[in-house]
Amino acid sequence: MNLTRRGLLAGLGATVVVYPVLARAQAQIGAVAPVATLPEVLFDVEAAVAKAKLGGEVSFAVMDAATGAVLAERHADAMMAPASTLKVVTSLYALQKLGPDHRFVTRVLRSGDDLILAGGADPLLDTDGLARLAADTAKAWQGTPPKRFLVWGGALPRRDRIAEEQDDYLPYNPAISGMILNFNRVHLGWKAGQFMLEARGGSQSPRSYTVAVGAADRASPLFTYDGSGKKESWTMARSAMGKSGARWLPVRRPELYAGDVFQTLCRAKGLVLPTPEVQEAAPNGTEVATLSSAPLSQIIRGMLKYSTNLTAEAIGLSASGAASPQASAQQMQDWLRTILPEDHFEFHDHSGLSAQNRLTAVSLTRLLVKEGDRDGLRDLLKHIPLRDEKGQAKDSDITVLAKTGTLNFVSNLSGYAKAADGREIAFTILTGDEPRRAANEGRELPEGVRSWTRRSKIMQQAMIEGWLDGGPAQIAGPAVAAGQASVVR
CATH class of the missing domain: 3.40.710.10 (DD-peptidase/beta-lactamase superfamily)
Known part of the structure; x- marks a missing residue:
């Protein structure tokens, strides 16, 4: 009973x-x-x-x-x-x-004269970790600089956002990809009408060049998004800005975002990379450097x-x-x-x-x-x-x-x-x-x-x-x- x-x-x-x-x-x-x-x-x-x-x-x-x-x-x-x-x-x-000991691995591969940054679906990869990977890559790369710089995010299926019904600008609703950086978010700060977009980490915060933002004379919506151009483009309602402020915005093109930041970090270590491109096919090549995540638990x-x-x-x-x-x-x-x-x-x-x-x-x-x-x-x-x-x-x-x-x-x-x-x-x-x-x-x-x-x-x-x-x-x-x-x- x-x-x-x-x-x-x-x-x-x-x-x-x-x-x-x-x-x-x-x-x-x-x-x-x-x-x-x-x-x-x-x-x-x-x-x-x-x-x-x-x-x-x-x-x-x-x-x-x-x-x-x-x-x-x-x-x-x-x-x-x-x-x-x-x-x-x-x-x-x-x-x-x-398994609780599983680790996600981000790899850098060499395929001829191409350098490939291959995302391994590490959800905690941040700018500081990417900086360590860039330093190891610059140290290990031999010969002339790469002719092409490719970024692969195919370790996970690609999706522009987690939930379609959520507002575009919510930072907890970014793109899904096997290439993840800073939870696929970019840090937006503004002061006296000037904007700054950074791939903010604990000790490294390089500028992000694949995302742009500007002010618009309107009361609402707070943000608008346009992904049709070469850059991800946001506008923010000027009436909501005040004198200064900051917040995170979601990234919709995570491969190019991570590639842009990696390019900057490699340049700081003496390795000059071309403009990043997205690679769709699974990469092949010789490992140049790797970075493993913390264990799954x-x-x-x-x-x-x-x-x-x-x-x-x-x-x-x-x-x-x-x-x-x-x-x-x-x-x-x-x-x-x-x-x-x-x-x-x-x-x-x-x-x-x-x-x-x-x-x-x-x-x-x-x-x-x-x-x-x-x-x-x-x-x-x-x-x-x-x-x-x-x-x-x-x-x-x-x-x-x-x-x-x-x-x-x-x-x-x-x-x-x-x-x-x-x-x-x-x-x-x-x-x-x-x-x-x-x-x-x-x-x-x-x-x-x-x-x-x-x-x-x-x-x-x-x-x-x-x-x-x-x-x-x-x-x-x-x-x-x-x-x-x-x-x-």
Whole structure:
């Protein structure tokens, strides 16, 4: 017999929302946990939901992290936009397909008198790393300077942006390519009406010559983009500039951007390269220099902390080897189906940026319980501090390791929470106002989204504290009652 919260409430004719709490299962994942009788209401979730005033849907699933016993749920099978919590799925997928020690390699090849910069889909390659590669190349190159300088980005399928529905100028929605530099972003700064575009790194920030920007006398839009010429061309609304400012812009021609920067860095070391050209065919030649990335596990740790969309796409596409982003998302979906054959989900990318992605709270929580320890995902998740009413981190006996997920009028949290006495839960909380999200698709900070997101996060924290601070009875429940409930299978 499968016993759910809705079934219990319907049978009791309850008008006050309480949550059934299942006894801690003694068997391993795949066993059936007995059902506990309803404890006293230690935390009124519905009151927290009402106080948040989010509208839309609030869905969650809470399970014992060791056994998978379902401890609490609310609309846990509702198909919701996962936003960046989808990166949890992508992380597990990449770890299992590539291995935690996998490294991405950027190569410089010599083919006759041609020099080829071959991208290896390294999502963390920055200007400082490219400078080291340029120095090694200049030192190793023998003879006359190259007659042609080619850049290859075919290690990944090419796409002008991750999600078409997002605004052109959003830096977290750049082009996808096997040649990645600075997350395929260029740094724009302006002062007294003058613009500066840089490939900004930690210690090296050469000028970018493949991107241009100018001011336009208009109130909106903030930016316009034109990729029809030899350069990527942006205009910025003069009314939004002020005296000075800075921001990142996405790069749509990553091979030429990286080639331009590499040319500058090589020149500084005495090797003069011709104007970069894009090479479509897979390169052949003798290796002149190489640069390896950090191991995949370290890359994933940073991705989960900073939620970098391009990193998620790069590791997901590398894991699948698919010919297109759409096919790659489908392969990840098929992989997850082998783990959760009866669950419902729909993927259209690896980062969660697409508005078409759908996932349920119960599916993501089951995945955390079943697969989270296999490749060390739990230890790669970000520590989420609990905060007081002023938003300041506060002392707490609860430790939260989780992944956030945010779109306009979508705010999610999924991971693990552990009490001081060792009780640990896996949980997923999904909140979303779909009509407002759809109405503000791709816009940067629409009216009301900041306060909406803040209220959602306050509610999420209240739920975690309520589930764990109520004491052992909140998790284990009182004496076992008749009946059984399904747990993770």
